[in-house]
Amino acid sequence: MTNPTTANAELAALRVPTWAWLLASVALVTWFVISQDNGAILGAAAAELVHEVTHDARHVLGAPCH
Template identity: 45%
Template structure:
């Protein structure tokens, strides 16, 4: 049997300054809103990218899986 030594490694928490925390929070919110728009709001006909991009068709099955109404 091998014995385990009594020393323990302690981890220190990651501390971010408030300015960097705000950057990460705003960035995450922007990405979340873009994802929400493309999956939940974009209907193809009123797409901000025009009718030829068809983002709606790309995420169509995901919309139904997540419970968003379609058509």
């Protein structure tokens, strides 16, 4: 049988801090916006660079870019 104190310690070790969830959420939203950008957000030169660098990955992930 598992000791309740040990079980609580194991659960506490598995908890993810709130700041980590927020950081992950911001990163995902940022990735989504950049992956969907076709020049409207980043400007022409920066958008072209992002588009060319991530072009094949966008198609693999199913993001339309044409």
